[in-house]
Amino acid sequence: MMTEDFEPVTDTVEEQAPVEACTKCTACNTVCPVARNTEIFRGPKLLGPESERFRIPQEPSVVAGLDLCSGCKLCEVTCPSQVSIQTYIRRAQNKGARERGRTLRDFLLGHTRLLGTFGSLTAPLANLGNRNPLLRWFMERFVGIHRKRPLPRYQFLTFERWHRRHPRPVRARRKVAYFYGCWVNYNERRLGEMVVAILERNGIEVVVPRQQCCGIPAVVNSNTDLARKYGVQNVRLLAPLAGEMDIVASSTSCGLMLKHDYSHLLDIPGAEPLGARTYDICEYLWMLHEAKELDLDFQPVPMRVLYHAPCHLKSHGIGYPAMRLLRLVPGVKVEEVDEGCCGISGTFGVKVEKYDLSMKIGSRLFAAVKAAGSDAVLADCETCRMQVEHGAGASSAHPVEILARAYGYR
Amino acid sequence: MPDLSTGVVVIGGGSTGAGVLRDLAMRGIDAVLVEKGDLASGTTGRSHGLLHSGGRYCVNDLQAAIECVEEGRILRKIARTTIEDTGGYFVSVTDEDREWEPRFVEGCRQAGITCERISVEEARRREPALSRHVRTAFWLPEDGHLDPFFLVLANTESARRRGARVMTYTEVVGFSRAGDRVTGVRLRDVMSGAETAIACQAVINATGAWSGLVARLLGVEVRVVPVKGVMVVLSHRLAHAAINRCHKPGDGDIVVPALSVAILGTTSAKVPHPEVLPIEWDEVRRMIEEGALMLDGVTTARAMRAYAGVRPLYDLGAEAEGREMSRNFAVIDHEVRDGVKGLTSIVGGKVTTYRLMAERVVDLVARRLGVGNPCTTADVPISDHDDSLDQLRHRPAQLGVPKPHSGEHPLEPLLCECEMVRPRDAAPWFADPAVRTLEDVRRRTRAGMGPCQAAICSYRLAARLVTDRGLDGSQATRAMADFLETRWRGVRHVFWGSQLRQAQVGTGLQMELFNLDRQLAIDGDRPETREPRLPSRRPVPAEARG
Numbered sequence: 001m002m003t004e005d006f007e008p009v010t011d012t013v014e015e016q017a018p019v020e021a022c023t024k025c026t027a028c029n030t031v032c033p034v035a036r037n038t039e040i041f042r043g044p045k046l047l048g049p050e051s052e053r054f055r056i057p058q059e060p061s062v063v064a065g066l067d068l069c070s071g072c073k074l075c076e077v078t079c080p081s082q083v084s085i086q087t088y089i090r091r092a093q094n095k096g097a098r099e100r101g102r103t104l105r106d107f108l109l110g111h112t113r114l115l116g117t118f119g120s121l122t123a124p125l126a127n128l129g130n131r132n133p134l135l136r137w138f139m140e141r142f143v144g145i146h147r148k149r150p151l152p153r154y155q156f157l158t159f160e161r162w163h164r165r166h167p168r169p170v171r172a173r174r175k176v177a178y179f180y181g182c183w184v185n186y187n188e189r190r191l192g193e194m195v196v197a198i199l200e201r202n203g204i205e206v207v208v209p210r211q212q213c214c215g216i217p218a219v220v221n222s223n224t225d226l227a228r229k230y231g232v233q234n235v236r237l238l239a240p241l242a243g244e245m246d247i248v249a250s251s252t253s254c255g256l257m258l259k260h261d262y263s264h265l266l267d268i269p270g271a272e273p274l275g276a277r278t279y280d281i282c283e284y285l286w287m288l289h290e291a292k293e294l295d296l297d298f299q300p301v302p303m304r305v306l307y308h309a310p311c312h313l314k315s316h317g318i319g320y321p322a323m324r325l326l327r328l329v330p331g332v333k334v335e336e337v338d339e340g341c342c343g344i345s346g347t348f349g350v351k352v353e354k355y356d357l358s359m360k361i362g363s364r365l366f367a368a369v370k371a372a373g374s375d376a377v378l379a380d381c382e383t384c385r386m387q388v389e390h391g392a393g394a395s396s397a398h399p400v401e402i403l404a405r406a407y408g409y410r
Numbered sequence: 411m412p413d414l415s416t417g418v419v420v421i422g423g424g425s426t427g428a429g430v431l432r433d434l435a436m437r438g439i440d441a442v443l444v445e446k447g448d449l450a451s452g453t454t455g456r457s458h459g460l461l462h463s464g465g466r467y468c469v470n471d472l473q474a475a476i477e478c479v480e481e482g483r484i485l486r487k488i489a490r491t492t493i494e495d496t497g498g499y500f501v502s503v504t505d506e507d508r509e510w511e512p513r514f515v516e517g518c519r520q521a522g523i524t525c526e527r528i529s530v531e532e533a534r535r536r537e538p539a540l541s542r543h544v545r546t547a548f549w550l551p552e553d554g555h556l557d558p559f560f561l562v563l564a565n566t567e568s569a570r571r572r573g574a575r576v577m578t579y580t581e582v583v584g585f586s587r588a589g590d591r592v593t594g595v596r597l598r599d600v601m602s603g604a605e606t607a608i609a610c611q612a613v614i615n616a617t618g619a620w621s622g623l624v625a626r627l628l629g630v631e632v633r634v635v636p637v638k639g640v641m642v643v644l645s646h647r648l649a650h651a652a653i654n655r656c657h658k659p660g661d662g663d664i665v666v667p668a669l670s671v672a673i674l675g676t677t678s679a680k681v682p683h684p685e686v687l688p689i690e691w692d693e694v695r696r697m698i699e700e701g702a703l704m705l706d707g708v709t710t711a712r713a714m715r716a717y718a719g720v721r722p723l724y725d726l727g728a729e730a731e732g733r734e735m736s737r738n739f740a741v742i743d744h745e746v747r748d749g750v751k752g753l754t755s756i757v758g759g760k761v762t763t764y765r766l767m768a769e770r771v772v773d774l775v776a777r778r779l780g781v782g783n784p785c786t787t788a789d790v791p792i793s794d795h796d797d798s799l800d801q802l803r804h805r806p807a808q809l810g811v812p813k814p815h816s817g818e819h820p821l822e823p824l825l826c827e828c829e830m831v832r833p834r835d836a837a838p839w840f841a842d843p844a845v846r847t848l849e850d851v852r853r854r855t856r857a858g859m860g861p862c863q864a865a866i867c868s869y870r871l872a873a874r875l876v877t878d879r880g881l882d883g884s885q886a887t888r889a890m891a892d893f894l895e896t897r898w899r900g901v902r903h904v905f906w907g908s909q910l911r912q913a914q915v916g917t918g919l920q921m922e923l924f925n926l927d928r929q930l931a932i933d934g935d936r937p938e939t940r941e942p943r944l945p946s947r948r949p950v951p952a953e954a955r956g
C-alpha cells in the first residue's frame with residue numbers, strides 16, 4: 001500500500017488556531033492581493049479575526065465588504081498564527097446569504113455541475129452564446145457577469161463518458177483514484193486524458209469514482225451550506241476508496257478542498273482520513289520520483305516555459321512540485337514568474353463589479369509574462385490559465401501537459 | 411480668595427457623583443463636580459458592568475433587589491443609549507444550586523422581577539456556549555449590560571448643558587470652614603500641582619471608597635471598608651446574554667457580555683486602601699474556573715487582561731442617626747451626625763441604583779438650601795450622545811464599504827483596528843480640553859481595549875497628539891509610554907497562550923521598532939518632556955501600605 005513506501009513531501013497543511021490566536025501582526029494584509037490593489041477593501045485582518053469578535057450568532061450577519069475577498073487564501077498561508085481567516089469570512093458570508101436570500105449569480109456560479117451538464121449537452125451552442133455580444137450584454141445586465149471575461153468552452157464528450165470507454169490497463173503495480181473535478185469533466189477533458197496516460201505509463205491503474213463538485217465555487221459564492229452538502233457526498237463516495245488507495249486531483253482548488261477545507265472550513269465528519277490520502281497530481285508524481293518509481297524515459301521537449309504558482313497551490317503547503325518535475329524533462333527551460341496572484345480567483349474575476357479589479361491584480365503578472373516572451377505559461381489551476389491567456393495573450397497549459405509530451409503523448 | 415463660587419460642590423466623578431450633578435442641575439442648583447482623575451476612573455469604571463435585574467439580591471437583600479428592579483426599568487427609559495439590553499440567565503450547576511432555586515424563584519416573585527424557567531435545551535439553543543454542567547436555567551430579561559463610562563459621561567454632559575461645571579484631574583485637598591459650616595473646598599490640579607479654591611454653600615461627598623479619606627480632611631468619620639473585586643476580560647463575548655450562577659452570591663459567578671468582550675467576575679476581599687489593589691494569580695485562575703462551570707470556551711478563550719475595582723462597602727454597624735437608610739446605600743447628613751453644616755456623604759450602592767442614590771442625597775441638600783424643585787431625573791431622558799452602545803457594538807457594520815466606481819472616498823484608515831475606531835470617532839476628544847491623556851481617549855472611544863491592548867493603536871494615537879494637540883515628539887512618546895503602561899498593568903496578569911504571544915509582538919514593536927525605552931531615557935534628560943504625564947502611580951499613604 002502506498003502510504004508505506006511514501007513519505008509526503010511536507011506535512012500538507014498546518015493545524016488551525018482559533019480566532020484568539022491573532023496577534024494583529026498585519027502580515028495577512030500585506031499579502032492580500034485585493035487589499036493591495038483597491039482602497040475599498042479592509043483586508044483579511046479586519047474582516048476575519050477582528051470582525052469575528054463582533055459577530056453574534058443571534059444577530060444578522062454583517063456582510064459589507066466580505067464579497068471583495070477573492071478566496072485566494074494567501075492570508076492564511078502567511079499568517080504566523082495559523083488563524084483560519086477564510087473560515088470566518090466564509091461563514092459570515094454564508095450566514096448573511098441565508099438571512100437575506102441568495103442571488104441568481106451566486107446560485108449559478110455555485111452550481112458548476114449544473115452549468116457543466118447544460119453547457120456540455122448544448123456545447124456548440126453554449127460556446128457560441130458565450131461569445132455572442134448581445135447575450136453577453138444580457139448576462140452582464142441580468143446576471144452580473146462581465147462581458148469582457150472569456151467564459152470557459154464546453155465540450156460535448158465529458159471526461160466521465162470518455163473514461164467509461166477507456167480500456168483498463170492489463171497489469172498495474174497499484175491503483176489510484178482520480179478526482180477530475182468539473183473543469184476536466186466539462187471543459188478540458190484532454191487534461192484528464194493526459195493524467196490518465198501519465199499514471200498508466202507509470203504502471204498505475206486509474207480508478208475514476210463517482211464524484212460531486214468539490215464545492216469550492218459554492219464556498220466563494222456565499223454558500224458554504226451547498227459546499228458542505230457536496231462535501232458530505234464526496235466524503236461518502238470517496239472515503240471508502242481512501243482506505244485502499246491514494247486520491248489525486250489535477251485541479252489545485254479541488255485538491256485543497258478534499259485535503260483541507262472539508263475537515264476545517266466545512267467541518268465534515270470523516271473528511272480527515274480522506275484529506276490525508278489526497279494529493280495534487282504533481283505532488284504525487286514527485287513522490288513517485290522520490291520513491292524511484294517515476295519513469296524517467298522522457299523525450300526532450302524543447303520549450304521555454306514560465307511557471308506561475310496558483311495561490312491555492314501555496315495553501316497546499318507542498319512547494320512547487322510541478323517545477324521540480326519539469327526540471328527532470330530534457331529540453332525544458334522553466335522559470336518561475338513570481339508576480340503573485342493572477343487576479344481571477346475562480347469566479348471572482350468573472351463578476352461585473354470585480355472584473356477591473358481582477359485585471360489590476362493580475363497586471364504585474366501580465367507584464368512579466370509579456371516581457372518574458374516564453375512559449376507557454378504553466379499553471380496548475382485552470383482559472384489562472386484562463387486569466388493569463390486573457391490578460392497577457394499568452395498560451396497556457398497545465399504542467400502535466402509537458403510531461404505527457406515528454407512521454408510521447410499527443 | 412476663592413477662584414470660583416457655586417451652590418454645591420460634588421466631589422467624585424463616578425456614577426454617583428455624575429448622577430448627583432445632573433440631579434442638581436435639573437433642579438436648577440448651580441453645581442461643580444470635581445474629580446481627581448478622569449470621569450469614572452474610580453470604582454465605576456472598574457465595575458463589572460451588569461445592569462442588575464435584581465436576581466442576584468432577591469434572596470439575601472430584598473430591598474436592594476426591589477431598587478434594582480425599579481431603577482433598571484427607569485434606566486431603560488432614560489439612559490437607553492448606555493445599555494445593551496441583553497437579558498440574562500441564572501443557571502444551576504450543582505446540587506447546592508438546585509436547593510437555592512425555590513428561594514430564588516420566591517425572591518424574584520417578591521421583588522417583582524420577571525423570571526421565567528426554561529428548559530436547558532431551550533437555553534442552550536439560545537446560548538450555544540452554555541456548558542454541559544448546566545442543569546437548570548432561568549431567563550431574566552431585565553439583566554443587561556450597563557456601560558459605566560458612557561453612563562457617567564451622559565450624565566455629566568446632560569448636567570453641563572444645564573449649566574453645571576465639571577473639573578477633572580482636580581483633587582480636593584482640603585476644606586474651608588467658617589465655624590461649624592463648610593464654606594468651600596481647596597483643590598489641586600493633579601497634572602500641574604496648581605492650587606485653587608471654590609466657595610460654595612454645600613458639599614456632597616460622593617467619593618465612594620474614598621469617602622472616609624475625604625471626610626477625614628474635615629475631621630469627620632465615614633466608615634467605608636474598601637473591598638476589592640477582581641475581574642478578567644475575555645477577548646470576545648462568548649454569550650449574548652449575561653450569565654449568572656443561580657446560587658448564594660459568591661465569587662466568579664457572573665459573566666457579562668460587554669460590547670466586544672466578556673467579563674468574568676468577581677471576588678471580594680478587604681483591602682487597606684482604595685488604591686492598593688493587587689491582583690493575585692489565584693484570583694484570576696478562580697474567575698476562569700468558575701466561569702467555565704457555566705460557559706464553554708471560557709478556558710480556551712483569550713484572557714486579555716485582569717483588573718480590580720474597590721467596593722465602597724458601608725459599615726452600617728456604628729451609624730445610628732442622621733441617615734436615611736437603605737440597606738443598599740447610605741446618605742450621611744454630617745450636620746445632624748457630626749455637627750458639620752454643609753457636608754453630606756453618599757456611600758455604597760451600585761451603578762444600577764446611582765440615580766436613586768442621587769435623588770435621595772439631592773432631596774436632602776436641596777431642602778437644606780431651600781430649593782423646593784422636585785427630582786425629575788426618572789422622567790427626563792438623558793439625551794443621546796453620539797456613541798450609543800448599540801453603535802459601538804455594531805461598529806463593523808458602520809465601517810461599511812464604498813461601492814466600487816461610485817467615486818466615494820476610499821476607506822478611512824482606522825486608529826484602533828481591534829475596536830474599529832475611526833479617526834473621526836476620536837477627533838472630537840482630541841479637541842476636548844477635558845481629555846488630558848490617551849487613557850481618557852481610550853475611555854471615550856474604546857481605542858486600545860481590544861486583544862492587542864494598544865500595541866498598535868498607541869503609536870497612532872500618540873501621533874494625533876502631535877497633529878491635533880501640538881505636542882512635540884518626545885512628549886507624544888512619553889504619552890504613548892504612559893498609555894502602554896496602564897494597559898500593561900492589566901495584561902501582565904494573564905500571561906499565557908495568545909496574550910503572551912501578543913505581548914511579544916507588542917514588545918517587539920515598541921522596544922525594537924520604536925526603541926521606546928531608550929528613547930524615554932534620552933528624552934528623560936529634558937525636563938519639559940516630563941509634562942504632561944499621566945498621574946499614574948499616585949503615592950499611596952504609608953499607613954495604607956502596611
Ligand SMILES: Cc1cc2nc3c(=O)[nH]c(=O)nc-3n(C[C@H](O)[C@H](O)[C@H](O)COP(=O)(O)OP(=O)(O)OC[C@H]3O[C@@H](n4cnc5c(N)ncnc54)[C@H](O)[C@@H]3O)c2cc1C
Binds near residue numbers: 424446450581640
Ligand atoms: C468589582 C466590582 C464590581 C461591581 N459590579 C457592579 C455591577 O456589575 N453593577 C453595578 O450596578 N454595580 C457594580 N459595582 C458597584 C459599583 O461599581 C459601585 O458601587 C459604584 O461604581 C460606586 O460609584 P461611586 O461614584 O460611588 O464611586 P467611584 O466610582 O469610586 O467614584 C468616586 C470618585 O471619587 C474620586 N475621588 C476620590 N477622592 C477624591 C478627592 N479627594 N478629590 C476628588 N475626587 C476624589 C475618585 O477618583 C473616584 O473617581 C461593582 C463594584 C465592584 C468593586
Ligand code: SF4
Binds near residue numbers: 073075085
Ligand atoms: S483570501 Fe485572499 S483576497 Fe481574501 S482576504 Fe485572504 S488574501 Fe485577501
Ligand code: SF4
Binds near residue numbers: 045
Ligand atoms: S497574519 Fe494572522 S495573526 Fe497576523 S494579523 Fe493576520 S490573522 Fe492576525
